[in-house]
Amino acid sequence: MPSNNKDICAYFYESLGQAMYRCKQCGSERKQLAGTGYSNLIAHLAHRHDGFKDQFAATLSSTNSRLQAFGFVSEETSHRFQWMQWVVERNMPLSEVDHERTREMSKWKVVSSRVLLSSMHHVAKKSGQNLEEIFGVCFGVMYDGWSHGCMHYVAVYGVFVENGEVCVQLLAVSPLEEGSQDADAHIKLFDGVLNVYNKKLDMVASIVGDNCATNQSVATKLGVPLVGCASHRFNLAVNRFLADSEPLLTQVNTLMSKLSQANNFVQLAKATNLHPIKRNITRWSSSFEMLQRYERIRPQIKTVEAVEELIPTGASHRKLIELLQHMKKFDSVTKKLQCDGIDLADVRLLFDSVIADYPCMREQLKPTAKIVHSPQFEPAAVKAINGGAMSSAEKAAVKRFEEPKRGTKREERAEDYASQILRAGPSKRPKTGGRSDGTIY
Structure with a gap:
């Protein structure tokens, strides 16, 4: 029976995610980007495992071989899963699968709502058993809350390491008991959620959440560090940093508000398709977007006579453009902090570099900032990642953790401010135009 590289790799390799694969024969890990064929994986087999094609052919021709070994599932199972996926992801009622019109439009094999519900219970049970096993006895809990009307919901995630990669799994989205959102209510919720997976609170090694007082109280009562x-x-x-520039930002926001008025908006629309953007005072990113739009449409704004006196000129305009350049750097740091693969060592490197360029931001970003719940944990984690020597207190802070060997990081392609910092490492940083006193003018 003819075979191809895809089938061979499906048999000999286990996918680890992030374009990484583990050889089932020797345990070696290889990288193969999607859409680039299988040359790297096949090259490893050819170099390290002579006769792999004969082994695959023998397995393929064996009457005892199972299709599941090659990653195949039956059509019935595949269709059942697709029905579940459709109902869950589209938030459809179970009864929809019984509807005649739904069945006419679908190419999947027909399934009743009763059978589908039974399958969901089976999948939930199996998934829970799988999570119970891979969680082990040491894991983290990440959570966040959301209020709607009089109800406050909390999403609880488990954080664990599998095959050398950090995994985050949603465990529950549950409302807190009415009348209380304090630390005790959160701990009671965590205890109930973990009990579903036969886990206890004393297995929690750390919690991840906002730096608010409630979360700090939760961490203190559980006796674990809070990764804020x-x-x-x-x-x-x-x-x-932006506090000193508030008058300038207010001036631009007033200009944008005037441009949003009906008559002025019509006049501006004759010169550009771009709309004015007003800021949300609670989010600095909206001020950044507002300044970007101001710079982009400033020539067109001059065509609107009603706002001519509100347009920043001379020194004010130059200060705004300079401020915008600083905010572009801040935006690159914000985006980098939200990337997958960023660890506490990267965060500390970014923060230290920002502090060096903008000393006025030190109080919020230094390791011992008042907002930090566990000041010993962060330096200890950074030293563990970088292989540095730790003090006795720092060793105690990370005693429950076993840090896996840190692999070589992929080279960042982007050339923005934050990427330059991470690529250069602690010893070198990109040159910036920040003033030593943290001001921009």
């Missing part, structure tokens, strides 16, 4: 949101800390620091 780095983006939240950075936003506070940026707001501190």
